Amino acid sequence: MRSSQLSFEQGPIRPPSEAASLLLRFTRNCPWNKCTFCPVYKNSTFSRRSLEEIKKDIDRVVHIIEDIKGISWSLGEGGKITSSVLQEVMMRSRVPQAYYNVAQWLFFGTGQVFIQDANSLIMPSAELAEAIAYLRTKIPGVKRVTSYGRSSTISRKSLEELIMLREAGLDRIHIGMESGSDRVLKYVRKGATARQHIEAGHKVKAAGITLSEYIMPGLGGKAWSEEHALETARVLTDIDPDFIRLRTLMVPPFGSLWEDVLSGRFVPLTDDETVKEIRLMIESLGDIHSTLTSDHIRNLLEDVNGKFPEDRKKMLTVIDEYLSLPPEDKILFRLGRRGGALRSVREIQNPMIRLRLEKAKRDLERELGQDVESIIGELAAQYI
Ligand code: SF4
Incomplete structure (x- = not known):
């Protein structure tokens, strides 16, 4: 087998909850790329990948799976991807990163696939549906397909298009909502309004796709902390997403937000102020049924998590335990x-x-x- 068939393209990031997922890149970088708090794609230009290119990558994943199963047979493991097979793959120094990703994916056996990069929902819906259906047909053992998506993009799609994507096999969309405050969203150049977040969120749910909303504690700084907490709670209550995920602001040391920090126009919250802001947001969430997770390493309190409404008190207790420490x-x-x-x-x-x-x-x-x-x-x- 030619070595070019044993690699495929992957992007730089995935959500923490997709750590054990197979990563497949459908578009490159971010088509918006203007959020002032986000360093990820700042030196990269967005580009689309053709359906043909994406399908070729999916075919390569299939070749790699066959190759790894061959290694398993040669080690006497009967085609199973055991720790010895994974170790053997890890020891092959010239194996591309994408090959490792497939080996780990087979080993962990999650069946999860994450579509990279920042907003592949921007692809024409029919094309995206065809690519998802192709990967579902070709790659054995796929149980869940997930993608990032921007609210502004999703709000422009029809419900029928989203249903088509769900029927093709798209199970979950992660949206970077960040805030429900229009003032904060405008200040950080999110390129989406609270109304668009609500519209996109409802549409994703109505299509039967699991909805995961990322919010960013601290994004309003000291000046808008209360508004950020209350408005985010209002928008989340309206949407009632399946998941609310916390990813605390850390200002990258370049760009306009950083300049505002240096000039004093933006005053970041301390750890304690951020924790109090999260408390206010959780307290202010209405009658929702979401699961809240704090699975990002940037969050100070990782064990603030649970399902609404029953775990609200438990989440507030974790926060109060921290706040009451000497x-x-x-x-x-x-x-x-x-x-x-x-x-x-x-x-x-x-x-x-x-x-x-x-x-x-x-x-x-x-x-x-x-x-x-x-x-x-x-x-x-x-x-x-
Ligand atoms: S849309 Fe997402 S990836 Fe793009 S700049 Fe904003 S936060 Fe970063």
């Missing part, structure tokens, strides 16, 4: 969380963990000659 414990928790050593607020009560964090704080302050707040800020910045 100041020194908050610092230790934030240091541990931003350094990747802690996941849950409750871990800070463990005496061994506390001792380790206290030592790490003393060592870092001495070695770096910085105060602990600067150290936490630098640790957090690695997640931008």
Whole structure:
């Protein structure tokens, strides 16, 4: 088999919930690319891929699956993708990244496929439906197909088009809603209004596609924090999406938002203020049935999650546990969380963990000659 048949094109990112998904690139980069908080595609130009190119990539995935199954047979694993097969693939130094992705996908066996990049919903619906149907037919074991999509794009599609996409096999759309406040959306150049978010959200649900809305705590800064929380809660209550996902603002060190930070026009929230903003938003959500997840590494509190309405109190309790910590414990928790050593607020009560964090704080302050707040800020910045 020619080596060109053992690779295919992939883009740079996927949502955290698609970590075990097969990544297939239907379009390149972001057709909007103007959001001031988003560093991902800033040096890249959007381009479409032809249906022929996409189908060729899908065919290559099929070749790779056959190749990996061949490795399994040669190792005596009977075509199963076991840890020995994965290890064998990992040890092959000249294997392309896309090949690894397929091997891991087979090993984890999720059957999930994520369509890259930022807004492949911009493809003509018939073409997108054909590409999804093709991958569903050709690649064995696909159980779920997911894509990012922009509200402005989706609101321009008809319900019939979205139903066609669902019938072709599109199961879930992740929308970067970020905020329900028109003032915040305009300020960060999201290119979508609250009304478009609501329209797109309702349409996705009406088509029978699972809807996941990403929102961005902190995006209104100090000036619009309350409005951001309340308006986001209002729009989410109207939509009642299947999932609400938190992805806290971290300002990239370039572009207009960064310039506003430097000039004082935009004052970012502290960790505590961000947590209080999330609390206000959760408290203000109406009668919804969404599942809220905090699965992004940028979020300070990972265990704020659950299903509405029954878990609202549990989510608020996690937040209150953090807010009621003594100041020194908050610092230790934030240091541990931003350094990747802690996941849950409750871990800070463990005496061994506390001792380790206290030592790490003393060592870092001495070695770096910085105060602990600067150290936490630098640790957090690695997640931008
Ligand atoms: S639409 Fe999404 S990917 Fe594009 S610039 Fe905005 S946040 Fe970034």
